[in-house]
Amino acid sequence: MSLKIGDESWQKRALVVIREYDEERHKVSLEKMEKLCEVGERGKPSLVTDLMGDPICRIRHIPLHVMLVAEYGEEGQVIGVIRGCVKTVTRGNSVYVKLAYLLGLRVSHQHRRFGIGTKLVEHLEEWCKQKGAKYAYMATDCTNEPSINLFTKKCYYSKFRTLTMLVQPVHAHYKPINSNVAILHLPPSLATSIYNHIFTNSEFFPRDIDLILSNKLNLGTFMAIPKKYLSKCDLKRGIYPPSYSILSVWNTKEVFKLQVKGVSPLAHACCVGTRVLDEWMPWLRVPSYPDVFRPFGVYFLYGLHMEGKYGRQLMKCLCGFVHNMARDEGGCGAIVAELGQRDPVKDAVPHWRKFSWAEDIWCIKNLEKCGSYDCFTSRSSSPVIFVDPRDF
Numbered sequence: 341m342s343l344k345i346g347d348e349s350w351q352k353r354a355l356v357v358i359r360e361y362d363e364e365r366h367k368v369s370l371e372k373m374e375k376l377c378e379v380g381e382r383g384k385p386s387l388v389t390d391l392m393g394d395p396i397c398r399i400r401h402i403p404l405h406v407m408l409v410a411e412y413g414e415e416g417q418v419i420g421v422i423r424g425c426v427k428t429v430t431r432g433n434s435v436y437v438k439l440a441y442l443l444g445l446r447v448s449h450q451h452r453r454f455g456i457g458t459k460l461v462e463h464l465e466e467w468c469k470q471k472g473a474k475y476a477y478m479a480t481d482c483t484n485e486p487s488i489n490l491f492t493k494k495c496y497y498s499k500f501r502t503l504t505m506l507v508q509p510v511h512a513h514y515k516p517i518n519s520n521v522a523i524l525h526l527p528p529s530l531a532t533s534i535y536n537h538i539f540t541n542s543e544f545f546p547r548d549i550d551l552i553l554s555n556k557l558n559l560g561t562f563m564a565i566p567k568k569y570l571s572k573c574d575l576k577r578g579i580y581p582p583s584y585s586i587l588s589v590w591n592t593k594e595v596f597k598l599q600v601k602g603v604s605p606l607a608h609a610c611c612v613g614t615r616v617l618d619e620w621m622p623w624l625r626v627p628s629y630p631d632v633f634r635p636f637g638v639y640f641l642y643g644l645h646m647e648g649k650y651g652r653q654l655m656k657c658l659c660g661f662v663h664n665m666a667r668d669e670g671g672c673g674a675i676v677a678e679l680g681q682r683d684p685v686k687d688a689v690p691h692w693r694k695f696s697w698a699e700d701i702w703c704i705k706n707l708e709k710c711g712s713y714d715c716f717t718s719r720s721s722s723p724v725i726f727v728d729p730r731d732f
C-alpha cells in the first residue's frame with residue numbers, strides 16, 4: 341500500500357500514544373471517530389450501533405474492564421479505540437481459567453494500515469496479562485478480512501470456534517403458546533444452581549454467573565415444562581423433569597441501540613406496509629418487520645438448553661414466550677441468540693435466515709505461551725459454548 345512506503349508510517353506511529361480512556365479528555369473526539377467509522381458502503385444497507393452516550397457500555401457489566409484509545413498529534417485526536425475485559429470461565433471439563441475478551445477495535449479510516457490496530461491490541465494484551473489473564477479471545481464476522489488478518493497474522497491468534505447468530509424479528513402479532521406447556525420464571529439463585537449443573541462441562545461458562553443472573557439487565561430465566569411433568573419434578577432439590585427447556589433473557593435495549601440505514605425507498609415502503617397490515621389484522625399473523633429504520637433494542641437469549649423428547653418443542657415455546665414479552669415491552673426490534681455450530685439447540689431456535697449469519701469467528705491466543713498447543717486450541721471438549729450476554 342502506497343501509504344506504507346518510506347518511513348511515513350513510522351513517523352505517524354511515533355506520534356501515536358496509547359492511553360486509558362479518560363471521559364473528559366476523549367469522549368467528544370472518540371464519538372466523532374466512531375461515528376465516521378460506522379458509515380457503510382454507499383448504496384448498501386448497513387447496521388449502525390448507538391452506544392447512547394456511554395462508550396464503555398459494552399464492557400461496564402464485567403468488573404475487570406478497560407478501554408484504550410490511540411491519540412494522535414499534539415491535539416490528542418482520538419484515531420483508534422479498543423475495549424477489553426477479563427473474567428474467569430470454564431475451558432471444558434469444569435476447569436476454570438482467566439480469560440480476556442477483546443472487542444470494539446476501531447481505527448479511523450485515514451489512519452488505517454499504519455500499525456495502530458496492532459499497537460492497540462498489544463497494549464490491551466499487556467493490561468490483560470497484568471490482570472492475570474491466561475488467554476485472550478476476540479470475535480468477528482467471517483467476512484471481516486482486515487480484522488481476521490490483524491489478529492491471526494500479526495498477533496498470533498488461532499481460529500478457534502465458529503458461532504451462528506440467530507435473529508428473529510419482533511412482529512406486531514402474538515406467537516401462540518401451547519396450552520399444555522407451563523412456563524416457570526426461576527429466581528436467580530435457582531437459575532444459578534441449574535446453570536451450574538448444566539454448563540460446567542461446556543466452554544466459556546462464567547464463574548460469576550450469579551452476578552449475571554441478578555443483574556438488572558437480566559429480564560429473567562424461564563423454564564418450559566409439559567404440564568403433565570410438573571408433579572414429577574422438584575427443581576430446588578435437583579430433580580428435573582424428563583423433558584424441559586431453559587433460557588435467560590438479557591435486555592441490551594438499555595445498553596445500546598441498533599438502526600438500519602441506507603435501504604432503498606421501495607424496501608422501506610414494503611417493510612412499513614407489512615407492519616401496518618400486521619398491526620391492523622394481527623390474526624393474519626403477517627411476518628412483519630419491526631421499524632428497524634429508527635433506533636431499536638434487542639433481547640439477547642443465553643443459557644439455552646433443552647432435554648428430553650419434547651425439548652425441541654419446548655424451546656420453540658420459550659422463544660415464542662420471549663417474543664411476546666418483547667412485543668409487549670415495545671422498542672425491541674429483534675430477539676438474538678448466538679450458538680456454537682454443534683449445539684443441538686441451534687436447530688430449535690426460530691429465526692429468519694435472511695437476518696441471521698452463519699459465521700461469527702472466534703479467535704484465541706495463549707498469552708503466556710504464544711502459539712502453544714493446548715486444550716482451548718485443540719478439539720472441543722464440548723459442543724456447547726456458553727455465550728456471556730455481557731459480551732454481546
Ligand SMILES: CC(C)(COP(=O)(O)OP(=O)(O)OC[C@H]1O[C@@H](n2cnc3c(N)ncnc32)[C@H](O)[C@@H]1OP(=O)(O)O)[C@@H](O)C(=O)NCCC(=O)NCCS
Nearest residue numbers: 445446447452453454455456457458480485486487489490
Ligand atoms: C480492523 C482495523 C481495526 C485494522 O486497523 P489498522 O490500524 O489498519 O491495522 P494495522 O495497520 O495494525 O494492520 C495490521 C494487519 O492487519 C491486516 N489488515 C489491516 N487492514 C487490512 C485490510 N484492509 N485488508 C487486509 N488485511 C488488512 C494486515 O495483515 C495488516 O498488516 P500489514 O499492514 O503489515 O499487511 C480497521 O480496519 C478497522 O477499524 N476496521 C473497522 C472496524 C473493525 O472491523 N474492527 C474489528 C472488529 S473485531
